Amino acid sequence: MVPYDPIVHESSGPLGQVAERVPLPARSWAFAVNSTVDCSDIEITLLSFVVVGEFARVTGLVRIRSRPNVRLASVPELSLTTADGSPLALLSAHVLPHGAMAWVSWLYQRPPHVLNEYEGRIDRVDLEHHTGGRVPRPYQPQHGAWVFRFQLPPAPGASRMIAALAD
Numbered sequence: 001m002v003p004y005d006p007i008v009h010e011s012s013g014p015l016g017q018v019a020e021r022v023p024l025p026a027r028s029w030a031f032a033v034n035s036t037v038d039c040s041d042i043e044i045t046l047l048s049f050v051v052v053g054e055f056a057r058v059t060g061l062v063r064i065r066s067r068p069n070v071r072l073a074s075v076p077e078l079s080l081t082t083a084d085g086s087p088l089a090l091l092s093a094h095v096l097p098h099g100a101m102a103w104v105s106w107l108y109q110r111p112p113h114v115l116n117e118y119e120g121r122i123d124r125v126d127l128e129h130h131t132g133g134r135v136p137r138p139y140q141p142q143h144g145a146w147v148f149r150f151q152l153p154p155a156p157g158a159s160r161m162i163a164a165l166a167d
Contacts, residue, residue, distance in 0.1 A: 028052045029114070031152045033060075039144035041065050042125050044076070046148050049118075056088065056108045058120070064100045064127065072102045073128035076146075080108060083117035120148035 029051045036045040046060040058080065062072055075093040082088070089109040095102050125142045 033150050035148045035150050037146040037148060039146055040142045041067060042142055042144070044122060044146045046120060049152055051110060051114050054110045055091070056110045056114070058106045058108070060104050062102045062104055062125065068100065069129055070127040071100060073126040075104055076122045076125045078106045078120050078122050080118060080120045082111060115152055117149070117151045122146040
C-alpha cells in the first residue's frame, strides 16, 4: 500500500487548475516467505519478497535431490499473481550457480498494493546433465506443479506492518 498525497498544480493552459495524485517516495521492505514445495524430486523454497522503489524481488533456492548427474539448466519461470488474479510483470530472472543447489531470483514490477495475498506457480523445471567431456544432451523438462501461497505480511505482523507503512 503506497500512501498518496494530492498535489494541485497550476496550469497556464485553458484548463486552469489540474489536480493529480502524486505518490510519496516508496519505502523499501523485506518480507520472509519461507515456503517450500517438493515435486518430482525437486524442492523449491521461496525465501523472501523484497520491495525497493518500483520493483519487487522474490528469491529462493532450488534443490535437486537423488540425481547427482543433473543440474538446473535455466531459471524456472515463476508466475506470481495477487489474490484477485492480477499477474505481476516479470522483468528479469537469474540463477547462481547451476548445480544441485541453486539460488534463484525473479524481479517484478512492484504491485500497486504490496500487502496482499499471493500465489506463485512454477510448472516446469529444466535440467541438464553435467558430466564432463560428453556431448551436451538436450534439456530434460521436469513437469510438476510447484504452487506457493503466501500473504504479506504474515498474519501475526499485519497490524504492525500496516501501522509502519502509514507513518
